[in-house]
Amino acid sequence: MADEQTSQSEYNRSRVMRFLYGNGVSSRAQIAKALGLTPAAITKITAKLIEEGLIAETGEIEGARNRRSIGLRIDPERFHVIGVKFARSLIQVGLFDLAGDAQQIWVDITTDHPSIDDAIASLKARIDRIMARFGTVVAIGMAVPGPYLRDDGHTAVVSSMQQWRDVDFPAEFADAFDVPVFIEQDARAGALAQQLFGDDGAQDDLAYYLIGEGVGLGVIERGHTIDGTRGTATEIGHVSIDVNGRRCDCGNHGCLERYCSAVAIHEALDATLDEDGGIVADSDRMTHIEACEALFALAAHGDARALELVRHVGTYVGYGLVTIINAFNPRRIIIGDIVAHAGVPLLDAAMHVVENRVLPELAATTTVTLSDLPTDAAVTGAAAVAITAFLDQPSRFADVARRRRGD
Amino acid sequence: MADEQTSQSEYNRSRVMRFLYGNGVSSRAQIAKALGLTPAAITKITAKLIEEGLIAETGEIEGARNRRSIGLRIDPERFHVIGVKFARSLIQVGLFDLAGDAQQIWVDITTDHPSIDDAIASLKARIDRIMARFGTVVAIGMAVPGPYLRDDGHTAVVSSMQQWRDVDFPAEFADAFDVPVFIEQDARAGALAQQLFGDDGAQDDLAYYLIGEGVGLGVIERGHTIDGTRGTATEIGHVSIDVNGRRCDCGNHGCLERYCSAVAIHEALDATLDEDGGIVADSDRMTHIEACEALFALAAHGDARALELVRHVGTYVGYGLVTIINAFNPRRIIIGDIVAHAGVPLLDAAMHVVENRVLPELAATTTVTLSDLPTDAAVTGAAAVAITAFLDQPSRFADVARRRRGD
Numbered sequence: 054m055a056d057e058q059t060s061q062s063e064y065n066r067s068r069v070m071r072f073l074y075g076n077g078v079s080s081r082a083q084i085a086k087a088l089g090l091t092p093a094a095i096t097k098i099t100a101k102l103i104e105e106g107l108i109a110e111t112g113e114i115e116g117a118r119n120r121r122s123i124g125l126r127i128d129p130e131r132f133h134v135i136g137v138k139f140a141r142s143l144i145q146v147g148l149f150d151l152a153g154d155a156q157q158i159w160v161d162i163t164t165d166h167p168s169i170d171d172a173i174a175s176l177k178a179r180i181d182r183i184m185a186r187f188g189t190v191v192a193i194g195m196a197v198p199g200p201y202l203r204d205d206g207h208t209a210v211v212s213s214m215q216q217w218r219d220v221d222f223p224a225e226f227a228d229a230f231d232v233p234v235f236i237e238q239d240a241r242a243g244a245l246a247q248q249l250f251g252d253d254g255a256q257d258d259l260a261y262y263l264i265g266e267g268v269g270l271g272v273i274e275r276g277h278t279i280d281g282t283r284g285t286a287t288e289i290g291h292v293s294i295d296v297n298g299r300r301c302d303c304g305n306h307g308c309l310e311r312y313c314s315a316v317a318i319h320e321a322l323d324a325t326l327d328e329d330g331g332i333v334a335d336s337d338r339m340t341h342i343e344a345c346e347a348l349f350a351l352a353a354h355g356d357a358r359a360l361e362l363v364r365h366v367g368t369y370v371g372y373g374l375v376t377i378i379n380a381f382n383p384r385r386i387i388i389g390d391i392v393a394h395a396g397v398p399l400l401d402a403a404m405h406v407v408e409n410r411v412l413p414e415l416a417a418t419t420t421v422t423l424s425d426l427p428t429d430a431a432v433t434g435a436a437a438v439a440i441t442a443f444l445d446q447p448s449r450f451a452d453v454a455r456r457r458r459g460d
Numbered sequence: 461m462a463d464e465q466t467s468q469s470e471y472n473r474s475r476v477m478r479f480l481y482g483n484g485v486s487s488r489a490q491i492a493k494a495l496g497l498t499p500a501a502i503t504k505i506t507a508k509l510i511e512e513g514l515i516a517e518t519g520e521i522e523g524a525r526n527r528r529s530i531g532l533r534i535d536p537e538r539f540h541v542i543g544v545k546f547a548r549s550l551i552q553v554g555l556f557d558l559a560g561d562a563q564q565i566w567v568d569i570t571t572d573h574p575s576i577d578d579a580i581a582s583l584k585a586r587i588d589r590i591m592a593r594f595g596t597v598v599a600i601g602m603a604v605p606g607p608y609l610r611d612d613g614h615t616a617v618v619s620s621m622q623q624w625r626d627v628d629f630p631a632e633f634a635d636a637f638d639v640p641v642f643i644e645q646d647a648r649a650g651a652l653a654q655q656l657f658g659d660d661g662a663q664d665d666l667a668y669y670l671i672g673e674g675v676g677l678g679v680i681e682r683g684h685t686i687d688g689t690r691g692t693a694t695e696i697g698h699v700s701i702d703v704n705g706r707r708c709d710c711g712n713h714g715c716l717e718r719y720c721s722a723v724a725i726h727e728a729l730d731a732t733l734d735e736d737g738g739i740v741a742d743s744d745r746m747t748h749i750e751a752c753e754a755l756f757a758l759a760a761h762g763d764a765r766a767l768e769l770v771r772h773v774g775t776y777v778g779y780g781l782v783t784i785i786n787a788f789n790p791r792r793i794i795i796g797d798i799v800a801h802a803g804v805p806l807l808d809a810a811m812h813v814v815e816n817r818v819l820p821e822l823a824a825t826t827t828v829t830l831s832d833l834p835t836d837a838a839v840t841g842a843a844a845v846a847i848t849a850f851l852d853q854p855s856r857f858a859d860v861a862r863r864r865r866g867d
Contacts, residue, residue, distance in 0.1 A: 410713065
């Protein structure tokens, strides 16, 4: 029973950490009021958090009825996390403070390595070097393309990660370092980043629609991700928009990602090389990202054929939005990753579909925006996975920090 | 702050009620251990629940290490709820005990009334009579076809409830009776019924796939329904399976319910009347339910054309299953309502699609069954909505009961 009582205390500490994380400097009275805790409970909880170095007292702040009281805050730079994002062709590693600000980003091109094993060894060596240099690192978050089968620890058969599919991520990484490692599907990691670092005010009810080499989705409902029983819920990229449509490696037909992923866009560009000289010259010698960026640049400069293709892709992005709204009814949807860089013409085409195909009552109350994070910052999602774990179990990570400091 | 502390106490009472509801007769020590409560806390909580008449002590039961201790239980017949299910052509009203067992069911054919207003007045009169007869009724649950816009209080434009669409359900019913009224989308109500009354053991991670006059879905994830910001999440009937497909009243194209609802099946049957004498003679003079039941009876007797249509419908039911698995990844899916009565041939055709189109790792770990509840028992879902509210706020309903008894 001791364990359950400990976890109840940790739960209350977590609630206080999350409140301070979301609301900034606050007094004990403000926290107690918001969380429904007694004065005695809040005194005990904050004393423990201060003792553990998780929060600190600031000077006096103005309270209710002009009474002055001591402020409490989390110091975002006292602890750090490492985020690792795996994609088809590269691995990004970032060092982040608790506020999600990147201190440094490293990029590793997986095809520079003779094998996956070699790429993994190189990644581990890099993380070891970062850990040695920064004693304040307390957790590592990893974002992998979905479908990621949580219990099995590996990604399922999908074309964009074919060469990674036999890697057992927890076996490789869970005990590889001196700090805990957390692994999450990449779009869900992106949703956690929007929840933690976004500033919309509606952080607990959103969807992050990742359109990169694959298409994924993460949904936050009432403050928690929708996961499913094996961690493969919200796999919008493999929801069919046409049961008689294109065959997908997952076994399904008409999967959304066969129509609007960076890979699908690249295929469409290459197809124009035969027909009519190509929208993007030499697209067949480019990476998916390069081909997409070249297309979007042309469209932005008014190239008619480029614009037409961007709008065509946007229509399919819109079909995905319609499904997301009918399946998950989030308050807002943020479109992110490579394809979001197509910008306004893509969004306009997508919203045209939403306006025509979604119940007016729902279309009017769902906000759709493009993420303003650069693609590189997708690794921020990996950091968000680690920071979420930190906020859920603050004392656990205070222990990690203490151990690393040698206290 | 008094409110928040009250709600914390009520939350703990709710946890104890839910534990006893799911686990039957248990000792204080068993409950405390399972919920991580201290002996002092469990003594206080159970004393309050006994005082309120919500639970009672039984004789001694065998505890750990053969020690005997006093058992506690909920008496399912001490309180009752009324469930009301609205469908296109009829309103069902049932009186239920807390275990979800129907004491009595009444059916009202809406078309027998000159107007919706008249049907509503008749329903209110019926509920008043039941309430007068049974002083133990403490809550009313109502199940309405989705999409039900929770904040607006009305159902959105859908063909199967066209005549009901202007009814503001909360305005009509919320304060109409001496007990609280809870309104929920019908498939979500069905999912709550499976959670409360099912006996699979995996009650907190399931989907109820309602295929009746409309097609709907309710998903329980980690013990809670997925609702969305306005209560219209999991509207699988309006998720497109073909963006170039049949037009739907909701604005979308290729909505699943246009292919496998009882209405769609009836349309398909009527179409055969012209072509070749009809699979079901005179289907055009039948209600949707009658036409479907006639088709399923023919198929069960081996009629080749009837079987072919059932399998065709089953294929579309299967496309829906594939979407449900990729979007929500529930541990099990229960198919219920009218179309579930087609039985094994329909389920076989649907599972054939699942086996071919879902990732093998997921297909192997998702259980799909037909509900064994009769269609009439769909009103059980409405009762489940009320019983869920009761278990969430037990003291609130103890107060209601006290007031009704005149204590």
